[in-house]
Amino acid sequence: MSLLSLDVGPGVAALQSWAGPHALALGSNVTVVDKVLPDMLHMVDPHWYQFPPMNPLWHGLLGFVIGVLGFISMTGNGMVIYIFTTTKNLKTPSNLLVVNLAFSDFCMMAAMSPAMVINCYNETWVFGPLACELYGCAGSLFGCASIWSMTMIAFDRYNVIVRGIAAKPMTNNGALLRIAFIWLFCLAWTVAPFFGWNRYVPEGNMTACGTDYLNKDWLSRSYILVYSVFVYFLPLALIVYSYFYIVQAVSAHEKAMREQAKKMNVASLRSSEAANTSAECKLAKVALMTISLWFMAWTPYLVINYAGIFENATISPLATIWGSLFAKANAVYNPIVYGISHPRYRAALYKRFPALSCQASPDEAVSVASDSTTVSEKPAA
Template identity: 30%
Template sequence: MPRMEVLDTTFTTPPPGNNLEAFREGSGENFTFRGENGENFTYMQGGLTEEGCAISAVFLGLIGFFGVFNNMAVLTVMAMNKQLRTPLNALLINLAISDLGISIVGCPLSLIASVSRGWTFGSTACVGYAFLMSLFGITSITTLTALSFERFLIITRPWKTSELTHGGARLIIAGVWTYSALTTTPPLYGWGGFGVEGPGISCSVDWETRSLTNTSYIMFLFLFGLFLPLAVMFFSYSNIIITLKQHGDCGLQARVARSEKRIAAMVFIMILTFLMAWSPYAVMSCIMAFGDPNYVTPEAAVVPAVFAKSSCLYNPIIYVGLNTQFRTAWWRLLCCKDRWEDEKRLAQPTEKVSLTIFTENSPQVKDA
């Protein structure tokens, strides 16, 4: 495996050490320092302001705290309630794990870098950070894709598709992590690269280097890490909505109309929050990779990067808000007995699990 180097690492203060050779690069105001291991560090005089670093640190702290809390709540409730350990919920557990990884890895290091006004952890940590953030991010997107396609099969053709089994769920999860690893590991082997991005408070894919290997990997990453998952989710969700509208309030839909509306609402909100969190970052990355990077100021670069990390917050909130059984288990965990009894009464009889209504009600329709 070739040795990975982080090139043009951005600092808002010169990196410490007595073995750094400083030299002026070009006619701009940036200074590049060469480390004793050969890596280059760029001192960026026009970096993020002190106020900008402080604001970034506050938001990163909030995202990290609530990201850990929300996703740990999902994992705790799932672990303490056997009735929630369904094959479908295994995919949601996988989603919570990847979102938890973003919260634990991404936010603390970026927060410290914001306070320090620059990445101070070195090139190896930068590569590890960038790889893990890419891996967790692609895993979250791919899990949502697998979940949406599974819902498409169950809801649009309930009698032609077998229910998801525990073995099937484990196979899907293994496939999700394999797909994510295949998508994000190429920079470790020399195809593409990782480096400090924006004003220097986080690391990611090297969007700026204009070379054949780097540009081709960025195109590969956009295709398989963003456009393909989005296409599958759009196809799945649009067909789900069309199916629900076609049946109206008769037949199968009359029995589970309330749950169907919750599914439609959940699907719409998941799509909306996903696009809300990641679209600004995707647009910025495209400009950095294929446009004029000078259009992206330090302030313009940091906002999408921080906002993308907020994606780890939303899925647990959506799931808890629209899944009565999970919410009931959550109140029970908090020992809110009266609230739990109210939720339990509301959960009967039509909403056993809001995500699996067709699977659980289909046999009743068959026998009718």
């Protein structure tokens, strides 16, 4: 029988029509899509049919890591919520934003981690199309809410530290209005795909769902582009702007205090200043850590989305794992940056959970979740 007349069967013929000759060049007609349930196939982009199945070890590793991250995140953020809402001296308007950030991160991992672990065990999405769309929406909603909560926290610190006594103190109602804006703004963006502006589909590893960044229709592309402006570039610019002027203001304040101490012929105006460590250095480190972790968390996912809408040839199923993993890891270290680095939080943590806390040093300089109204340092509670 001639190879030209060989009946390849409907499965391979379908694969050829979907993926082209590259799929057959792999030496097998088995693809990463083979385990996808029939009711999900209409959501799978043809791009993924050219890739062979992922090594089961990757699925196992991803499921294990996501499970661990979920446990750490829900525990850490749960403790932040509990301590900030039950400790009297932590119930400030500024800290409501920190609680909102912890709540958003907690919900993101509670909604996504268990589902991801189960799907990784089955090596495909097993909960059906509607759950896939809700999963993608939840990830987008809670991720967006976390990003804008961090932005509002940075704005609050800017208002307190840079503007000082000229700033209008934030009230509880003001904080609640900001939180309401965050959730309504993020909800508007994340429900848009349900009304035809983009859509939520399985990602390349077929165990998670997200926005459709492979659709070359300009209506779909426009959602990714506009969404990235308002949920990545704008928040990042505002956070960088805020921390730049915060560090600048604290540096100027420290310089003035050193000059005043010199005029008074004393070594320092602070009775408990740490040797060779100034407030602006500490705050600069916090600012650099905040911005760096934020950039590290969300940039890989942005790169994947932009690669998809402009040139999808470089996106593999394995690559989609890393974008998702880095974004979810953000919910793990946010409690560390915005909670544990807060002196009064650490004091409350030490009091209630001595075995888990990092006790604040007596010379603690600047509170990360600012609840002061001046640029002057305050001792840990």
